[in-house]
Amino acid sequence: MTNFTIASFNVKNLIGEDKEYYKFQKYTPEEYAWKANWLCEQLQTMNADIVGFQEIFEESALRDVITEANAEGIEDNAAHIPDKTKRCRKRAIFRKLAYTPYTNAALTFAPNLNDGGAVERCPGLAILSRFGFVGEPEVIQGLDEDQIKWTGKSQQGSYVLKRLSRPILKVRVTVGDAVVTIFNYHLKSKLGEYDVPEGAEFPAEAVLTEYDPVGHAMGAMRASMRRMAEACVLRRLIIEDLHAGNPVMVMGDFNDGEHAVSSEISSGEAPFKNYSWMLRHDAKTSNDRYSKEQKIQIIEDIERVRLHSAEKNSCVNQPATWCSLRPLVATLKTSIRSTCLAILWLTPLIASVRWNISAS
DSSP: OEEEEEEEEEEEEEOOTTOOSBTTBOOOHHHHHHHHHHHHHHHHHHOOSEEEEEEESOHHHHHHHHHHHHHHHHHHHHHHSOOTTOGGGGSHHHHHHOOOOOTTOEEEEEOOTTOOSTTSOOOEEEEEETTOOSSOOEEEEEOOTTTSEEOSTTTTSOEEOOEEEEEEEEEEEEETTEEEEEEEEEOOOSSOOOOOOTTOSSOGGGOGGGOOHHHHHHHHHHHHHHHHHHHHHHHHHHHHHHHTTOOEEEEEEOSSOTTSHHHHHHHOOOOOSOOTTSBOTTOSSTTOBOOHHHHHHHHHHHHHTOOOBOOSSOOTTSOHHHHHTSOEEEEOOOOOOTTOOEEOOOOSSEEEEEEEEOOO
């Protein structure tokens, strides 16, 4: 059995000093130094084997943070962890306190296809793994037109999604005797999505002194539809790997609560307690209902591809500011097998989960 730790970290707009990430927003050298130092402390505190990062504008800035975290961690080890000549070095407390550097770890970065540079910046994602990666990491953002297409008589309308607002990063990692598929993603935020009229500099809804409640409602609707459509893209990717017999873990910033529709789309629906009272799809009479055997089969089919929260102490319903000040650390005694999977509901900025993995 192999123990490992996996974590998710929304770094809140990581970019170098004096570089604009959004309009008129950038870090002074002092602000960047403070932010980089704080990020280093969080990496050392989590000390996770696998870390998924969101809101990365520059890969070089992330690499600098990791390098600095390694230097500080090695220095702390030398100051606080007994060397091999001390018998007390084997005590559990020192194993827990010791920081393992990411010197030989692999890092992959997924830039955002929507990143226009200058004031039109859009952040990407990254995954850091002490176990390296199996094969090449995959970045999913551009879509085939038929992948998310909502048309037909029953809808009386249409919706086509051609590109995700942010990429989905997929990697495969060997842990013990198992190869685990890991997805890192960041769904569309709840900020309204507005159209800029031709020839205009900004959408009409941006003029708050001329508040348009219907326009803002439409913006919220577009953002919600996009978030749910992006969740559906992830769900298809998850199902592909599950049907291939691969264990799956998903982490990231879902920009929604655990019981939101977009979250349920990502994880899969929860089964009803009893399908025996439901009319069959081909019912001819009021008594044509699912049998007890069919009820069991339906529940098993749903649960087989349903993802579950891996957080022991969830704070997804707490304000993000509260969560950002309390790194969430959960310990699970779980064996991952070919049909077992987990999902990390990570609305807080930082979350870390410890796993025991078995390929049996």
